Amino acid sequence: MKEVVRQALLDPRNTWSIGTFGAIGEFRWDAGEETLHTDALSRVTKRAAIRITPADDIKIIAFETLAADGKSWHNDVAFCMKRTAEADKPHVVRELGPDRDALREDQRDAILFDLGVGIGHVHMCARTHDPDHIKFMRSLEGLSIFSEQARHLHADTLRAQPHRVMLSPLGRLEVYQEIPHPNGKSPEGPHTHLIAKSITSGRTHAATDPIPEGYQPILTLHPGSPWRDVLGHEQPFSDEKDAAFLALWNQYALPDEHAIAKTVRETVTAGTAPRPDVWPDTRRGRTTARVALRRLTQKRDANVAAWASQFDNIPADQDAELLAE
Structure with missing residues (x-):
């Protein structure tokens, strides 16, 4: 696993995600983008960061899903772990304390809150220095973010703009870009999604993904599409990018x-x-x-x-x- 991750982190055409169905964070970096820190298994930019911690008991599955345009498809490589009863925590807000593992040193005294929307091994968290947001989040301890007491959470989150932190046994993904206001557009590059309707489904992944029964994807690599550039714009089919994914598919497809x-x-x-x-x-x-x-x-x-x-x-x-x- 370590070599697959190391090679993939070197290519700015790739995107990474950690999340569950409806609560997900995505990381990518642009060629030429300023890098605050990088090593074989991590990268920190001004927009986001990722650190991957390889493990031996991981099942890697490369697969393809159809695009709805009638001609193209999507490529993915899921790093999966068996889902256990111990991994399923109550879906409530929990204060985790100062984020000592933050990938930016200036964030290690910021307070980290588990939002209680992750499933199984994956957790979506918010991290902030803002005293008013910390106070508000502490008032929700032990409650669901969909409860009546949390009705002002979205508004206060937009005001405070906390960092979003996705946690899994394979590492962490941090997004620093601002959360868009209602009817706003997600920023280009790293971002997060929190979709209540999808979260309540209880699913860890899309129904189209061939994840074996009992397993959960806890990190996903989205290799550069042979059909599109990093912003999703259509481009002439790239044999080179297709061949790069097929090398993974040949090794890790079911x-x-x-x-x-x-x-x-x-x-x-x-x-x-x-x-x-x-x-x-x-x-x-x-x-x-x-x-x-x-x-x-x-x-x-x-x-x-x-x-x-x-x-x-x-x-x-x-x-x-x-x-x-």
């Missing part, structure tokens, strides 16, 4: 997804007409097969159009609805 992609590649490139009997009968299997078809389209395989017409022809709006399930 065995059945390897087998499905191999079957699709070999069957289509052999010039075989579309065959429903070789098409997967599971949701994840169909996703893997559809990504394989989309990748073959980029390789200009002459036979892929017939297969895509039969098996990868869901309209974009229906596709987006399917992916959100």
Whole structure:
């Protein structure tokens, strides 16, 4: 794991996240951006910071999910740990004291509060020096941030602009950029999301992610997309970035997804007409097969159009609805 992390942290095209479904923090850095500190497993900028602490009992899963535009896909590498009953704390606000492990020295006397919205091994926290915000947060000790007593929390958070700190057994991710006001736009680069409706689902990850039963992703690498730049703008397909992810996928994808992609590649490139009997009968299997078809389209395989017409022809709006399930 350590070498995968070390290499990935060197590439500014990659994004990292720590979080659960609805409570997540994201880190990335730009080429040429001022770095306050960096070493093999951490990086601190003026906008955010990350420190990763590798562990031996981690299951690494590389996978792809469909994009709703009908032609592209997303790449992810999830670092997972078994979820245990001991990891599930009550979903309430808890003061954790001065953040002695803060990645910036000037923040090690700031007070850290667990917001009680993480699930399992992952915690979303807020860190502040602001005395009024500290007082307000202390008044919520043992309560849910969705309780009546916390009705002014959002307004006071916008005023105080605390740092957000995501904690997991594999390290921490800190975001210093401001939280946008209502109807405002999230800042480019590192940011956090806190979505109440998603949090209450109790899920640790999206339904489209092939995380094995009993496991929880506690750190995720989002490799540079072959389709988009770091700001999400579409660009010509990059064989180089696709090959970089495939090196990880070849090593860490689930065995059945390897087998499905191999079957699709070999069957289509052999010039075989579309065959429903070789098409997967599971949701994840169909996703893997559809990504394989989309990748073959980029390789200009002459036979892929017939297969895509039969098996990868869901309209974009229906596709987006399917992916959100």
